[in-house]
Amino acid sequence: MNDASTSYGIEIKGLSKIFGPNPERVVPLLQQGMSKTEILNKHQHVLGLNNINISMPAGCIQVIMGLSGSGKSTLIRHINRLIDPSVGEVLVAGVDVVKMSQTELREFRRHKTAMVFQKFGLLPHRNVLENTVFGLELQGVPRARQLEAANHWLDRVGLKGFEDRYPNQLSGGMQQRVGLARALANDAPILLMDEAFSALDPLIRVDMQTILLDLQKEIKKTIVFITHDLDEALRLGDRIAILRDGEVVQQGTGQEIVLNPADDYIMEFVRHVNRGKVLQVKTVMEPLGDPASHADGVEMAGGTLLEQAVSNLLAANKTTLIVTGDQGKPVGTVSLNQLIGAMVSP
Amino acid sequence: MDWFWEFPHLDDDYLRMLRMVIDDSFRSFTRAYGDAIQQVFEPLRYLLLYAEWVLLNSPWPVVAMVVAALAWLASRRWPIVLGTVLTLLLIGYFDMWEDTMRTVAMILVCTLLSLVVGIPIGIIMAGSNRVQSVVNPILDVMQTMPSFVYLIPVVMLLGIGRVPGLIAVVVYAIPPIIRLTNLGIRLVDKEVLEAADAYGSSRWQKLRNVQLPLAMPTIMAGINQTIMMALAMVVIASMIGVQGLGQPVLRAINNQYFTMGMFNGLAIVGIAIIFDRISQAFGKRIQKHQEHTHE
Ligand SMILES: Nc1ncnc2c1ncn2[C@@H]1O[C@H](COP(=O)(O)OP(=O)(O)OP(=O)(O)O)[C@@H](O)[C@H]1O
Numbered sequence: 001m002n003d004a005s006t007s008y009g010i011e012i013k014g015l016s017k018i019f020g021p022n023p024e025r026v027v028p029l030l031q032q033g034m035s036k037t038e039i040l041n042k043h044q045h046v047l048g049l050n051n052i053n054i055s056m057p058a059g060c061i062q063v064i065m066g067l068s069g070s071g072k073s074t075l076i077r078h079i080n081r082l083i084d085p086s087v088g089e090v091l092v093a094g095v096d097v098v099k100m101s102q103t104e105l106r107e108f109r110r111h112k113t114a115m116v117f118q119k120f121g122l123l124p125h126r127n128v129l130e131n132t133v134f135g136l137e138l139q140g141v142p143r144a145r146q147l148e149a150a151n152h153w154l155d156r157v158g159l160k161g162f163e164d165r166y167p168n169q170l171s172g173g174m175q176q177r178v179g180l181a182r183a184l185a186n187d188a189p190i191l192l193m194d195e196a197f198s199a200l201d202p203l204i205r206v207d208m209q210t211i212l213l214d215l216q217k218e219i220k221k222t223i224v225f226i227t228h229d230l231d232e233a234l235r236l237g238d239r240i241a242i243l244r245d246g247e248v249v250q251q252g253t254g255q256e257i258v259l260n261p262a263d264d265y266i267m268e269f270v271r272h273v274n275r276g277k278v279l280q281v282k283t284v285m286e287p288l289g290d291p292a293s294h295a296d297g298v299e300m301a302g303g304t305l306l307e308q309a310v311s312n313l314l315a316a317n318k319t320t321l322i323v324t325g326d327q328g329k330p331v332g333t334v335s336l337n338q339l340i341g342a343m344v345s346p
Numbered sequence: 347m348d349w350f351w352e353f354p355h356l357d358d359d360y361l362r363m364l365r366m367v368i369d370d371s372f373r374s375f376t377r378a379y380g381d382a383i384q385q386v387f388e389p390l391r392y393l394l395l396y397a398e399w400v401l402l403n404s405p406w407p408v409v410a411m412v413v414a415a416l417a418w419l420a421s422r423r424w425p426i427v428l429g430t431v432l433t434l435l436l437i438g439y440f441d442m443w444e445d446t447m448r449t450v451a452m453i454l455v456c457t458l459l460s461l462v463v464g465i466p467i468g469i470i471m472a473g474s475n476r477v478q479s480v481v482n483p484i485l486d487v488m489q490t491m492p493s494f495v496y497l498i499p500v501v502m503l504l505g506i507g508r509v510p511g512l513i514a515v516v517v518y519a520i521p522p523i524i525r526l527t528n529l530g531i532r533l534v535d536k537e538v539l540e541a542a543d544a545y546g547s548s549r550w551q552k553l554r555n556v557q558l559p560l561a562m563p564t565i566m567a568g569i570n571q572t573i574m575m576a577l578a579m580v581v582i583a584s585m586i587g588v589q590g591l592g593q594p595v596l597r598a599i600n601n602q603y604f605t606m607g608m609f610n611g612l613a614i615v616g617i618a619i620i621f622d623r624i625s626q627a628f629g630k631r632i633q634k635h636q637e638h639t640h641e
């Protein structure tokens with residue numbers, strides 16, 4: 001199953017979701033361009049998502065951000081069709097999840113996806129171990145392999161020794177890690193994580209992020225990750241999409257979003273981020289002019305973070321940085337002043 | 347202004363006609379299908395006879411020990427086991443052992459039947475609002491209709507004896523188990539159900555892994571209520587030929603034997619308490635994981 005995992009890209013096309021007693025009636029109005037408030041006030045329906053288009057490449061971590069109530073959980077639930085869309089397509093590896101029969105959907109959920117829930121969703125009458133094997137049990141994996149996988153992941157998320165506890169005997173953070181172990185034990189090519197780290201303390205949180213990144217190095221899963229935390233988004237996300245009121249307001253790489261926030265809403269998100277620890281020198285450099293004029297600069301790789309670059313320059317007592325490309329050839333320059341300017345929020 | 351002082355009602359002749367038509371058609375229905383219906387319930391009669399036979403033919407110490415063992419398995423508490431055995435011994439000492447065994451057999455079969463029929467109905471009800479809105483009023487009628495009234499059609503159809511008694515008791519005792527199964531399943535946490543769906547549970551797997559276990563405490567409360575209601579019907583059921591503790595009570599009422607009525611009544615109370623404590627303790631024990639022991 002793993003060798004095929006590289007091809008599980010997710011493509012969301014023209015997806016809208018209307019909550020209410022009679023969504024079919026409201027869909028044409030939406031398509032005529034009626035606004036969210038109008039739909040709510042005149043027709044008593046909630047526009048949960050409006051015309052979402054996101055392409056999530058296989059083997060990448062796609063982060064979804066947005067304020068509370070912006071529709072993140074609603075969106076992620078469409079990928080394994082816990083929620084049926086009002087209009088639109090959800091293509092996973094080219095197959096439209098919306099058109100699957102019940103049996104196909106069940107097989108898809110069992111073998112292709114695993115989900116971590118915002119509110120954990122653990123079975124309260126099962127102990128930690130039995131919760132962790134839940135997905136494998138439904139897959140019909142032999143018991144010995146279930147236990148092996150469960151024990152491995154429980155150990156990895158730091159819950160060794162808690163196998164016999166029941167969920168209500170655990171703290172919120174521990175319950176969340178059980179949910180995480182359950183999802184990882186499932187070994188599915190698609191991982192859906194709805195605020196999967198929100199209940200964790202900062203130390204464990206970083207540890208779990210590392211697990212995810214390590215895992216990504218070995219077996220490339222397609223991961224959809226919801227978070228409120230921009231630092232987490234920038235650390236994990238290959239791509240980030242930002243939702244507001246059920247619409248995508250900006251998507252792109254973390255660098256793009258931090259450097260060019262599309263509007264004030266995103267500016268608010270980006271404002272408090274430590275740009276020196278996030279931005280790379282290649283995103284702020286100027287193309288190379290006359291090579292001779294920068295002969296006394298310090299050479300650094302394009303992926304160097306601004307903060308690191310500044311301290312390197314200071315240590316070398318130079319004011320010019322020469323950015324090198326893949327083969328170590330100079331591709332651009334940045335002055336110390338430009339570096340410091342880029343680190344200050346606009 | 348006649349209509350103001352006297353309620354305008356159907357014509358007397360018309361009413362008499364209506365009653366006659368309904369009675370006649372039910373009577374002819376009974377004549378036509380009574381035997382067939384009786385056949386359908388034959389297995390129940392055997393089950394009841396068998397349960398009675400087992401309880402009556404086992405030596406009393408064996409029965410007492412089995413009951414004690416069950417009490418222990420269900421509750422794991424010595425006071426309950428002790429109380430159970432003591433009650434049984436007292437009942438036997440006052441020479442009500444045989445009637446008690448008959449009543450216990452009846453209650454067991456009634457409860458079993460109620461569960462077998464009621465739990466699936468409750469499950470179906472929980473899955474569909476439309477079914478719920480149809481079944482609920484029927485349950486209301488079953489629970490509020492005076493039990494004597496529905497003894498009439500049962501007796502017309504099946505005559506007098508154990509099976510009609512059994513059916514009358516089940517009709518009276520089944521609503522709580524249906525209602526509480528329905529309620530228990532509807533109260534199951536939506537997040538947990540979603541998780542079961544997300545990992546690809548089939549309908550049956552969801553029922554078995556999530557809905558029934560999580561609804562179990564509520565269902566146990568339903569079982570407990572069903573047993574209590576079945577016991578409450580013992581005397582009424584004895585009016586149509588169900589043997590057991592109800593019959594001496596009935597005789598005592600007819601002949602004003604105060605002490606006899608009292609003893610048998612107390613015996614019914616005794617087994618009610620036994621059933622109640624055991625089933626409640628069992629219910630509590632299986633939901634141990636629900637207790638908040640977070641330290
Ligand atoms: N079943 C529903 N019926 C009506 N409205 C709904 C329903 N589910 C969600 N909504 C609405 O859709 C919007 C988005 O909800 P959603 O749970 O996706 O937000 P979220 O971005 O995950 O928020 P949070 O960060 O708090 O988890 C909310 O305004 C919510 O009221």
Ligand SMILES: [Mg+2]
Pocket residue numbers: 072073074118194
């Ligand atoms: Mg959410």
